[in-house]
Amino acid sequence: MASGSEGDAVLDANDRFYRAFESLDMDRMAAVWQQDASARCVHPGWPMLAGWEQVGASWERIFDNAAMMQFSITDAEVSIEGAFAWVTCTENLTTVVDARVNEARVQTTNLFHKIDGLWLLVHHHGSPVM
Amino acid sequence: MASGSEGDAVLDANDRFYRAFESLDMDRMAAVWQQDASARCVHPGWPMLAGWEQVGASWERIFDNAAMMQFSITDAEVSIEGAFAWVTCTENLTTVVDARVNEARVQTTNLFHKIDGLWLLVHHHGSPVM
Numbered sequence: 001m002a003s004g005s006e007g008d009a010v011l012d013a014n015d016r017f018y019r020a021f022e023s024l025d026m027d028r029m030a031a032v033w034q035q036d037a038s039a040r041c042v043h044p045g046w047p048m049l050a051g052w053e054q055v056g057a058s059w060e061r062i063f064d065n066a067a068m069m070q071f072s073i074t075d076a077e078v079s080i081e082g083a084f085a086w087v088t089c090t091e092n093l094t095t096v097v098d099a100r101v102n103e104a105r106v107q108t109t110n111l112f113h114k115i116d117g118l119w120l121l122v123h124h125h126g127s128p129v130m
Numbered sequence: 131m132a133s134g135s136e137g138d139a140v141l142d143a144n145d146r147f148y149r150a151f152e153s154l155d156m157d158r159m160a161a162v163w164q165q166d167a168s169a170r171c172v173h174p175g176w177p178m179l180a181g182w183e184q185v186g187a188s189w190e191r192i193f194d195n196a197a198m199m200q201f202s203i204t205d206a207e208v209s210i211e212g213a214f215a216w217v218t219c220t221e222n223l224t225t226v227v228d229a230r231v232n233e234a235r236v237q238t239t240n241l242f243h244k245i246d247g248l249w250l251l252v253h254h255h256g257s258p259v260m
Contacts, residue, residue, distance in 0.1 A: 082211050107177055127175070128175060
């Protein structure tokens with residue numbers, strides 16, 4: 001597992017992703033991603049989305065349907081190899097949809113690329129914990 | 131996406147993982163993994179397992195309870211960064227448990243480390259497609 005300032009920079013990028021998610025703000029979400037053909041995303045229970053066009057559209061759809069989302073991230077671990085990093089973590093998620101509160105746990109792998117000094121999310125894989 | 135002989139070497143390692151899975155042979159499965167504390171594994175619907183002790187034990191449990199497993203892998207894509215690679219693919223899975231045939235689709239991210247010239251699986255994340 002990576003430690004030190006580079007590890008912190010990756011965890012900061014991971015945290016920015018979840019704060020963008022909570023904000024339900026598409027511009028903030030887009031800013032944390034590598035917005036090109038290499039972007040990949042698996043939402044819990046979904047097939048894989050490939051390329052920023054599909055990935056970005058999925059976030060728009062999710063944001064349109066969520067009234068409130070709050071993430072508490074636990075067990076975050078980071079590994080770094082050159083300009084590539086991966087984070088595993090558990091998302092402890094509280095959502096409000098149609099005035100109903102739901103609690104869920106999602107097991108997640110997030111992959112990041114460092115581009116021009118910035119760690120950008122290139123693949124998000126979240127899966128339901130049953 | 132990576133191509134050429136190094137990409138092929140990673141896809142070969144990915145293929146060895148699924149052939150080991152089908153064999154239900156613990157020695158073959160162990161041989162494809164980085165058998166140390168950095169090993170991570172998320173089976174569909176499970177929380178994350180950390181370290182080879184937990185990961186290996188989970189494969190023993192799965193193999194003890196499966197009579198037959200067959201994988202057809204589609205949409206495999208590989209990216210390489212130095213001694214690190216990740217593969218995304220769809221597992222089209224046929225299982226026989228208690229004489230009952232099940233078909234399922236699993237969306238998967240597999241991460242590999244190159245150690246002493248060999249690509250070893252360090253993280254397998256599979257999630258159910260609903």
